[in-house]
Amino acid sequence: MKKNDKPVRRKALKTVRITVWIYFFIFSVSILVLMWFTFSVSLEANYKRMKISNIFDVANYILSDWRDDEFTDESLTQLAYDNDMCILIQDAYGNRVYSYDMMAGNCLIHGAFGTNLYKYRALALESSSGIYYTEVKNPRFNNEVMLFAMVLGDTNDPSGYIFMNTSLEPLTSTIGIIDRQIIVVSAMLLILGLGISYFLARLIETPIVRIIRSAKKFGEGDYTAKFDGHGYTETEILADTLNYAAEEISKVDSLRRDLIANISHDLRTPLTMVKAYAEMIRDLSGNDPQKRSEHIGIIIEESDRLAALVNDILDLSKLESGTMEINLSKFSITKKIHEIMGRYTLLSEQNGYKFFVTTQSDFETEADVIKIEQVLYNLINNAVNYTGEDKTVYITQLIKDDETARIEITDTGNGIEPELLPLIFDRYYRAEKSRREVIGTGLGLSIVKQILKQHNFKFGVSSEPGVGSTFWFEVKGRVTGKYDDDPERNDEQ
Secondary structure (H helix, E strand, O other): OOOOOOOOOOOOOHHHHHHHHHHHHHHHEEEEEEHHHHHHHHHHHHHHHHHHHHHHHHHHHHHHHHOOOOOOOHHHHHHHHHHEEEEEEEEEOEEEEEEEOOOOOOOOOOOOOOHHHHHHHHHHOOOOOOOOEEEEEEEEOEEEEEEEEEEEEEEOEEEEEEEEEEEOOOOOHHHHHHHHHHHHHHHHHHHHHHHHHHHHHHHHHHHHHHHHHHHHHHHHOOOOOOOOOOOOOOHHHHHHHHHHHHHHHHHHHHHHHHHHHHHHHHHHHHHHHHHHHHHHHHHHOOOHHHHHHHHHHHHHHHHHHHHHHHHHHHHHHHHHHHOOOOOOOOEEHHHHHHHHHHHHHHHHHHHEEEEEEEEEEEEEEEEEEHHHHHHHHHHHHHHHHHHOOOEEEEEEEEEEEEEEEEEEOOOOOOOOOOHHHHHHHOOOOOOOOOOOOOOOOOOOHHHHHHHHHHHHOEEEEEEEEEOEEEEEEEEEEEEEEEEEEEEEEEEEO
């Protein structure tokens, strides 16, 4: 695929809408199948189980009354009538004790059919529980009936027998009616389900579609695209996250353009100088030792600037990637400040800069001494670049407590606007252009930030427009005593 070619998108076979439709359709069909099975398939089986349970309940009720000698014809007749069954009770000799025929002579246990009760009595006696029941056909109505026989008392010495006969209602027509109703209800529920699923799909899909549209714009380079995910908590969180990512990517893109522009500018200037003076040596001053030496010196200075810029870029890259090692050692940060400030004497003498150094008690810290030197140099050079017309820079060491020292570098320049302070440590960011030639490569504060972050040292900046800026960082360690037996030094370097 070529660099400028857009990525090929495979068209998804399942959209949110189709997926919701499918799952809601499956859910609806499952409910309908369950309903059909419950009413059509298991209804008859459940009905028979209920009838059997009902017969057992009546039989146990009669047995209880028989044992207590409390049952009466009236109570038994009401019981038979309420439960729609025929009842026959015999004593141990087969004599009739009680009889109720709800079918007007058409019951199997008495009436015209002459059912062989001895057979069922024998089966009940052979049973371990003293109970026997079965489904048989009533020859008069050709319907299924339940015939029940139970021994009263012990099967080895029975005191009587209970026979019951109840009709198993013909359910075929009932089930047919239910089946037709289920078909109508199923069709209505299916249509309703599809309508609800379409509505839900649109409802769920809408914020996602809005986010996708914004994402397409963003993918085409429109970093002003806003993601709108209102409707659901999850899509709102997703939209907020994407908006934050878009803002950060926009900043990174802006910084990238600024970085390229600044590096191009910083590289172009010394390269142009090197080329120009090399051509002058070739064409004009090749035979003049004094001019040749002057021009060669300028070429060397510009080459050093190029090397410094490349080194700063490499250092920053290593620091940001975490591949640069930190070599810890104990040293006096107080002495290190005074040592570094001694190297700015020439700048004071030749350019009129004034450096005021104030330190409190000697403070020892554990850090990478070379990296902390780089931090101090970069912050002091930054103050030199942006200090006011009085060319004054203040370097102050404060002891916050026995374990923390705060180093502040203050200039007297124009200061930084409050909204720009969070950007000041970004690569190549400059709050303003200095009136003088800038010392350094423009990456100093970014390097400071990365070094201090790797040491877990706090740092920051405070500024007041028109007054100046103060860059600070804190180091951990301990107070080892007074510096040069003087609690405070206030030297003009």
